[in-house]
Amino acid sequence: MSAAAAARAIPTTSPDHAREVDAAQLEAMLDLLRRLEPDEWERPTDCDRWTVRQVVAHVVGASEEITRPWISLRRIAIGARRHPELSRLDRLNEVQVEDRADRSGSELTDELAALAPRRLRARRRMPQAIRRLPVLPGFDLPRGTRLAYGLDIITIRDVWMHRVDICLATG
16 A cells, blocks of 8 residues: 555544644643743744744634634735745735734734634534635645645644744743
């Protein structure tokens, strides 16, 4: 069996389990953010061009998009105009950060805390027909990847991964 076939044979994460993991990741992220010192928010991270504050702005922006998916489409369009040199995903992420450029670390933390329960509720209410839609092309995902994968795997992984980025940046 090829590696691709073996990977396809792995059962997908159920929406219920994804919500549990997402809740735990958001709680861990908020715990970390509440312990950051003011000077730590402007430290550079392993994410090119982004400080700790900007990484958090991205996480907050992505969380907002789960609660209000149409915002993603607006950001994709804005990103295409502002950042034509970037991939579609990087454009989207960059606009998430730009939308919160004026917010302090504590404001971003408060916003994520307010969005977290709404993010979890939006996941639960997401219709199966929407979850089955394919991801737009240009997001560096295999053709036919469904929105459910983005919701149940990528967005949760991003919270965990960016928490690691913040920990590395702040020691």
